[in-house]
Amino acid sequence: MATFGTLSDRLTATFSALRTKGKLSPADVDGTVREIRRALLDADVALPVVKDFTAAVRERALGDEVNKALNPAQQVVQIVNDELITILGGQQRRLEFAKNPPTVIMLAGLQGAGKTTLAGKLAKWLKADGHTPLLVAADLQRPNAVQQLQVVAEQAGVAVFAPEPGNGKGDPVKVAKDALKHAKTALHDVVIVDTAGRLGVDAELMKQAADIRKAVDPDEVLFVIDAMIGQDAVSTAKAFQEGVDFTGVVLSKLDGDARGGAALSVASITGRPIMFASTGEGLDDFEPFYPDRMASRILDLGDILTLIEQAQKSFTEDEARATAEKFATDSFTLEDFLAQMQQLKNMGSIKGMLGMLPGARGMREQLDNFDEGEIVRTEAIIQSMTPAERRVPKLLNGSRRLRIAKGSGTTVTEVNALVSRFEQAAKMMKTMAKGGMPQIPGMGPMPGMGGGGGAASMRKAAAKKKGKSASKSGNPAKRAAEEAARAQGVRPAPSGASGSGFGLGGAAPAGDKQPTADELAALQKFLGR
Amino acid sequence: MAEGWRLGGALRGLFASPTIDDDTWDDLETALLGADFGPDITEQVLDELRASVAKFKTTDPRDLKRMLRESLEERLAAHDPTLTLSNRPAVVLVVGVNGVGKTTTIGKFAKFLTGYGRTVVVGAADTFRAAAVDQLATWAERAGAQVVRPQHQGQDPASVAYQTVQFAIDNNIDIAIIDTAGRLQTKAGLMDELGKVTRVIEKLAPIAEVLLVLDGTTGQNGLAQAEAFIESAGVTGLVVTKLDGSAKGGFVLRVQQQTGIPIKLIGQGEGIGDLTGFTPHVFAASLVP
Numbered sequence: 001m002a003t004f005g006t007l008s009d010r011l012t013a014t015f016s017a018l019r020t021k022g023k024l025s026p027a028d029v030d031g032t033v034r035e036i037r038r039a040l041l042d043a044d045v046a047l048p049v050v051k052d053f054t055a056a057v058r059e060r061a062l063g064d065e066v067n068k069a070l071n072p073a074q075q076v077v078q079i080v081n082d083e084l085i086t087i088l089g090g091q092q093r094r095l096e097f098a099k100n101p102p103t104v105i106m107l108a109g110l111q112g113a114g115k116t117t118l119a120g121k122l123a124k125w126l127k128a129d130g131h132t133p134l135l136v137a138a139d140l141q142r143p144n145a146v147q148q149l150q151v152v153a154e155q156a157g158v159a160v161f162a163p164e165p166g167n168g169k170g171d172p173v174k175v176a177k178d179a180l181k182h183a184k185t186a187l188h189d190v191v192i193v194d195t196a197g198r199l200g201v202d203a204e205l206m207k208q209a210a211d212i213r214k215a216v217d218p219d220e221v222l223f224v225i226d227a228m229i230g231q232d233a234v235s236t237a238k239a240f241q242e243g244v245d246f247t248g249v250v251l252s253k254l255d256g257d258a259r260g261g262a263a264l265s266v267a268s269i270t271g272r273p274i275m276f277a278s279t280g281e282g283l284d285d286f287e288p289f290y291p292d293r294m295a296s297r298i299l300d301l302g303d304i305l306t307l308i309e310q311a312q313k314s315f316t317e318d319e320a321r322a323t324a325e326k327f328a329t330d331s332f333t334l335e336d337f338l339a340q341m342q343q344l345k346n347m348g349s350i351k352g353m354l355g356m357l358p359g360a361r362g363m364r365e366q367l368d369n370f371d372e373g374e375i376v377r378t379e380a381i382i383q384s385m386t387p388a389e390r391r392v393p394k395l396l397n398g399s400r401r402l403r404i405a406k407g408s409g410t411t412v413t414e415v416n417a418l419v420s421r422f423e424q425a426a427k428m429m430k431t432m433a434k435g436g437m438p439q440i441p442g443m444g445p446m447p448g449m450g451g452g453g454g455a456a457s458m459r460k461a462a463a464k465k466k467g468k469s470a471s472k473s474g475n476p477a478k479r480a481a482e483e484a485a486r487a488q489g490v491r492p493a494p495s496g497a498s499g500s501g502f503g504l505g506g507a508a509p510a511g512d513k514q515p516t517a518d519e520l521a522a523l524q525k526f527l528g529r
Numbered sequence: 530m531a532e533g534w535r536l537g538g539a540l541r542g543l544f545a546s547p548t549i550d551d552d553t554w555d556d557l558e559t560a561l562l563g564a565d566f567g568p569d570i571t572e573q574v575l576d577e578l579r580a581s582v583a584k585f586k587t588t589d590p591r592d593l594k595r596m597l598r599e600s601l602e603e604r605l606a607a608h609d610p611t612l613t614l615s616n617r618p619a620v621v622l623v624v625g626v627n628g629v630g631k632t633t634t635i636g637k638f639a640k641f642l643t644g645y646g647r648t649v650v651v652g653a654a655d656t657f658r659a660a661a662v663d664q665l666a667t668w669a670e671r672a673g674a675q676v677v678r679p680q681h682q683g684q685d686p687a688s689v690a691y692q693t694v695q696f697a698i699d700n701n702i703d704i705a706i707i708d709t710a711g712r713l714q715t716k717a718g719l720m721d722e723l724g725k726v727t728r729v730i731e732k733l734a735p736i737a738e739v740l741l742v743l744d745g746t747t748g749q750n751g752l753a754q755a756e757a758f759i760e761s762a763g764v765t766g767l768v769v770t771k772l773d774g775s776a777k778g779g780f781v782l783r784v785q786q787q788t789g790i791p792i793k794l795i796g797q798g799e800g801i802g803d804l805t806g807f808t809p810h811v812f813a814a815s816l817v818p
Contacts, residue, residue, distance in 0.1 A: 041568045044748030047559060111771065111799070112628025112744060116659075141799070143636075143667035144660045151659030167667060199774035226628065230565040230748025232776035239775070253627060256713040258750035281627070281657070 029061045032076050043298050045261035046234040049087075049268045056083055081295050087264055088291035089273040093248065098219045101189040102134070102180065106216065108209055108244050109224035110236060111197030114252035116145060118224055118278055119194040120152030121286035126190050127158055134188035136179040137162035138172040138212060141196035141205075149194055156283055159188065172196065172208065176216045193218070200239025209244045221246040222275070225262060227254045233262040234269055241270045251289065252278040259298050332426045334390040338382045341375060380408035381418050393419055548588045554579075557597070564777035564816065567749050570786070574600055598817040604782055606809035608791035612766065614642075616737050618697035619704045620730055622690070624723060624762050625742035626754055627711030630770035632661060634742050634796055635708050636668025637804035647703040649674035652693025654686035654726065657710040665708050671801050675702070686710065686722065687729040694733045714757030723762040739764045740793065745771040745778035755784045766793035769807075773797040777816060 033054045040050045060079045097103045105122070107115045116139065123133040135153045137160065139145040146166035153160035161179045164170030176193050183191045195212060198205035213221060223246035225233065240246055249270075251263050254277045263274055274289045382390060384407035389395050396404075396419060398412075405412045554575065561571040574597070581596050614621070621638075625631050632655070639649045651669045655661040656679045669676040677693040690707045697705040709726065712719035730736055741764040743751050758764050767790055769778050781792055792807045 038568050041562060042749055044565075044750065047562045110746060110774070112630055114628055142664070144663040147663050148658070148660035155659070199771070201773070201775050226744070226746070228626070228744070228748065228750040228754075229746045230751075230776065230780060231563050232565070232746045232774065233748075235775040236746070253713065255715065256626065256750065257715045257753055258748070261748065 026062060029058055029076075032061070033058050036076070036080060040261060040264075040298070043259035043261035044228075044230045044233070044265075045298070046231055046265035046269070048234065049265045052268070053083060053087070053264075084264065084295035084298060085291050087268045088294055089267055093273045093275055095248075095275070096219055097190075102183040102191045103189065103220075104180070104191045104193065104216050104218040105220045105222060106176075106193045106195065106213060106218040106244075107222050107224055107250075108195050108240060108246060109197060110199060110226070110229075111142070113197065113224040113226045114278060115139070115197065115224045116148050116152060116194055117281070117283075118222075118250055118252060118276075118286075119149060119192050120156045121278060121283050122276075123153065123158040123190075123192055124156035124283045125286055126192075127156065131190045132188050133158050133190040133192055134179065134183050134186070135160045136176060136191060136193045137164070137166065138175050138179075138193050139196040140164055140166040140170045140172050140175070141168065143167050145194075145196070152283070159186070173211045173215050176212045180216055191216075200236040200243075206239065206243035213244050220248060222248050222250050223266075223272070224250045224252055224278075225266060227251050227260040227262060228256060228258040229262045233265040237266045237270050241272070246270075246272060248273055248275040250274070250276045250278060251294075255279040255285065260294060261298055263294050264298060334382050334385065334393060334422060335387075337422055337425070338379060338390075341378065377408070377410055377414070378418055381405075381410055381415055384408040393422065547590075549582060549590055549593055553590060553593070557593075561779070564779035565748055566779035567783050570604075570779070570783050574604075594817060598813050601782070601816060602809050602813035604786060605792070605812055608785060608789065610766075610791045610793050610807040610809070612738060612793055612806075614704060614737050616735060618694065618702055618734060619737040620694055620697075620734050621704065621706045622709065622727065622730065622736055622739045622762065623706060623742060623768075624709050624739060624758055624764070625711060626713050626744075627658075629711065629742045629744040629747075630796060631655075631711060631742045632665050632668060632708055633799065634740075634768055634770060634794070634804065635665065635706050636672055637796065637801055638794070639669060639672035639674040639706060640801045641804055642704055643673045648701075649704045649706060650677060650693060650697050650700070650702045651675070652677045652689055652696075652705060652707040653679060654689040654693070655708050655710040656682065656684050656686055656689060661708070661710070668801075674706075675700075687726045690726050691729050691733065694730055698733065714754045720757060720761040723758075727762060736763075738766055738793075740766050740768050741790070742768045742770055743778075743781060743784070745769050745781075745796075746774065746776040747778075747780060749780060749783075751780040752784050752787060755788050755790065759788055759790060764790055766791055768792075768794040768796065770796035773803070779816070 036057060037050055037054050040053065041047070045053070057076070057079055060083070061076055095103075095105070107119055107122075109115050119135055123135055126133045135149055135156075135158060137146040137149045139149070144167065146162050146164065150160050150162060161175075161182050163178060164175055172195065179191055179193065182188075193212065193216060195209055196205065198209060200206070221244055223237070223240050223244075225237070229236070249263075249266055249272055251260065251274055254260060266272070267274055274291070274294075277287055277289045277294075279285045279287060381404060384404045385396075389400065389404075396415075401412050401415045405415050408415075557578075558571060558575060561574060562568065566574070577600055578593060578596055582593060585592070587593070613619075623631050623635055623638075635651055639651055642649050649672070651665060651674050653662040653665045653676060655665070662678055666676050666678065675696075677689065677696050679689045686709060693705050693707055696702070707726075707730070709723065710719075712723070714720065727736060727739070739762050741755060741758045741762075743754065747754070755764065755767070767781060767784065769781050769792060772778055772795055784790070785792055792812075795805050795807050795812070797803045797805070
């Protein structure tokens, strides 16, 4: 959706003339509400939901409760974000297990929503939790759906109940009933019933789904819906609610770039909570659903929280503190640089990380050109140095550089670039560690810093990198991490914790996973120019 | 149950009112947005219609309805929906994101072609998803087409594609259709794999058509899908599936308009005969009855 820019960009544009105004006039609000409406429609939120939603936002924006501390654009984004989270369900709901096992979970949805894959993921997830799930092949419609479930079950290492070969033969209601008996005798405590995909308008198949529901009396009926679905989410969700009355929703294919407005539509129209998100083709790509993160995604504010969480997993506070001290005392060496880079690698794919940043959706092309191999090459260069050279880069004369280039299979130019980049980075980090704030927008009155903000500078960084043959890989990622931390309102303390030179350690103690109003405001400030 | 053709329903009420007023325009906008045309196309169509209404000074909603249908039809008909399958063998590569109905479409397409007396071989280059090969083989059997299977699980899809085309050449088969694994357009590595598949096929024979299958229930993300697949696989035509449900698939108009890639086939059910060529006036008429 890059072509349309993010909602925050547009809001910023709408309000550029209103900077000095302290309060929103009805006309301002109307303009903003129009932008929000468009953004929501672009994100595939269903029209009736958009209408209710914008009406609610309008009312609140004109009300007296607005936060006087924020500028108008920030106020509106805050209101929108609050409302989104409210609709998406303030908190997550867990699966409910039956008092007398087996617990029966039934899956339903359109064709191609991802039910069979989800059945495997859910089974694997439950198995890891100490349950003994049984997968039931009640999709006898689609050719070879039964085989697919068998393969998935094997991959997940769980049992499967498939008495019928499928391909249009057999009675799914009977299969489901027999599965319950089988589960009781074979002592499975959870039964997951995979049903055939069906369209909301197909009365006959909806009745079949209702019959399966009646036959097995499930504790949970999960409605699996594709995150890419458009306006049809409303009629489909309504049809399934009337047909099988699901108890929870699973959003699939969230690893794509769909903004997932369907989540909002379904939650708002049916009032059922979204319980899980499915984020890839591997059986482990499955996670509980976080409403606040989804709100950010719909508004394209980026999935900062996930990023921070991942960072927290890889960086400990102590490590960050040690690094910060090294910066401050000028004892940061290429060895530390290498260690930092390896830590970044532990966080997973750099591309994936960058993708979570606000506005990053527009960077797809640059991301694609981002070569993870650069890191490997940089590593090779550093590892081809002697320990003395790593500690004192000044030692590196021409012949040493040539040796290193040969040893690492690179060129002298690349070695040169790495060394100069390291020196620049060390210098910048030092300034920051001492409490200085070079080139960070949105951190207070810094006139002239205008366009340097957030996504724009990231894009520049990425683009710049593309041009050079030498690896620049460490930098944008680190910068990304810093910006993420900063966006959360983490300011460098004067003490050692100013490890926010690498931001991540500093973010850890904040600990609070819910974005507070302040954080969102800071985030918005960071996004605005 | 869902209300069926929602745009149709919304418009029926709308065009029953005696004159064109503000409500008419509001309802029209609602109907267009509800059919997944997206805010851009909706705005364009509305502007165009407002201009026409002003120009012809009409107040009759029936005129508006006719103009709407014509406007949509004209937009839909902007590109040529004919399939070019004149090479022998004509190689058709089918691509798309997960769960849009690629395999089902191939089954129906093979039946469609065998119905015209063409010999068809399908290549199961979806070596990733569990049981995808069997699913395709079942369809091929129903359609009376031959099938080329991978020799082992997880074989390189490009090599299966190559073998399929080779098989078609050796056995003098008219058309080779190659199934690929579903992939989200954001997975750069998987998208590159498609590029490899096309390069490898082209060593043997030029590719006649690369069909991108789009799920009719998709929203505005369909455009992002199309753009990514055009870039990595050189898509030459669109197939819209699952139009037998309550979804209108209005987003395909936006896709066609912005990418210039024509819609070529329409899938409307799980039966083997439920695939038709794309005819703009039929599609427009189903949107605006």
